[in-house]
Amino acid sequence: MAVDGPSGSGKSTVSRRLAAALGAAYLDTGAMYRAITWAVLRSGVDLGDPATIAKVAGEVDLRIGTDPAHPHFSADGEDVDAAIRGPEVTSAVSAVAAVPAVRELLVNRQRDIIAAAGAIVVEGRDIGQVVAPDADLKVYLTASALERARRRSSEHDTDVQATAEALARRDHLDSTRKIDPLQIAPDAVVLDSTELGIDEVVSTMIELLRAKG
Numbered sequence: 634m635a636v637d638g639p640s641g642s643g644k645s646t647v648s649r650r651l652a653a654a655l656g657a658a659y660l661d662t663g664a665m666y667r668a669i670t671w672a673v674l675r676s677g678v679d680l681g682d683p684a685t686i687a688k689v690a691g692e693v694d695l696r697i698g699t700d701p702a703h704p705h706f707s708a709d710g711e712d713v714d715a716a717i718r719g720p721e722v723t724s725a726v727s728a729v730a731a732v733p734a735v736r737e738l739l740v741n742r743q744r745d746i747i748a749a750a751g752a753i754v755v756e757g758r759d760i761g762q763v764v765a766p767d768a769d770l771k772v773y774l775t776a777s778a779l780e781r782a783r784r785r786s787s788e789h790d791t792d793v794q795a796t797a798e799a800l801a802r803r804d805h806l807d808s809t810r811k812i813d814p815l816q817i818a819p820d821a822v823v824l825d826s827t828e829l830g831i832d833e834v835v836s837t838m839i840e841l842l843r844a845k846g
C-alpha cells in the first residue's frame with residue numbers, strides 16, 4: 634500500500650498505525666532520504682555538489698527498520714533515529730533528495746524491501762507513481778497548510794508561522810524538482826485529514842483496502 638503526501642499531512646503516524654493494525658511491515662522512505670542527508674552533512678560535502686553527494690550516498694551502510702512498532706535506522710553503525718529529525722537534516726533533505734543518483738539508489742533499495750516483504754505500507758512522495766506503481770491501494774494524504782504547520786509545530790515545539798514557512802519551502806522544492814516530484818497519482822484516493830482524527834483516517838484506509846478485496 635502506498636501513502637504519499639506533503640510534509641505534516643500525518644503520513645507517518647497513520648502509516649505506522651495502519652501497518653500495525655494489518656500486521657504488515659512499514660517503510661518510511663522519507664527517513665531513508667533523511668539518513669543519507671545525515672551522512673552527507675557529517676562528511677561536510679557542499680550541498681551544491683551532486684557528484685560527491687551521490688558518492689557519499691553510495692558508501693554509507695544504511696540499515697532500515699521496517700517494524701511499525703520500532704522502525705529503527707542506523708547509518709555506518711550509528712543510531713540516527715533522533716538526528717534525522719533535527720533541523721539541520723530537515724532543512725537540507727530536499728536538496729539531497731533532488732540528486733538523481735540518490736533517488737535511483739534509494740528507489741532500488743525500496744523496491745527490494747517491498748519485494749522481500751509480504752504486506753507492507755510504504756510512505757513517501759513518489760511511492761504510487763514511481764516506487765510501487767502496482768500497489769494494491771494508493772492514498773494521497775493531505776491537510777490544509779495551516780493544519781499541517783500546527784501539527785508539526787506541536788510535535789517539535791516550534792513557532793507555527795516559522796514552521797508554516799519551512800513546510801511551504803520544502804513542499805515547493807519537493808513538488809517542483811525535475812525528477813520524481815510530489816504528485817497525486819491518477820489512481821490515488823485523495824484523503825484530506827484537516828478535520829479528521831488519526832483513528833478516522835486509519836479506519837477509512839482499512840475500509841478502502843477491504844473495498845479493493
Ligand code: C5P
Pocket residue numbers: 640641662663664666667726727728730731756757758759760803807
Ligand atoms: O516524509 P519526510 O518529511 O520525512 O521526508 C523528508 C524529505 O525526503 C522530503 O521533504 C523529500 O524531500 C524527501 N522524500 C522524497 N521522496 C520520498 C520520501 C521523502 O524525495 N519518497
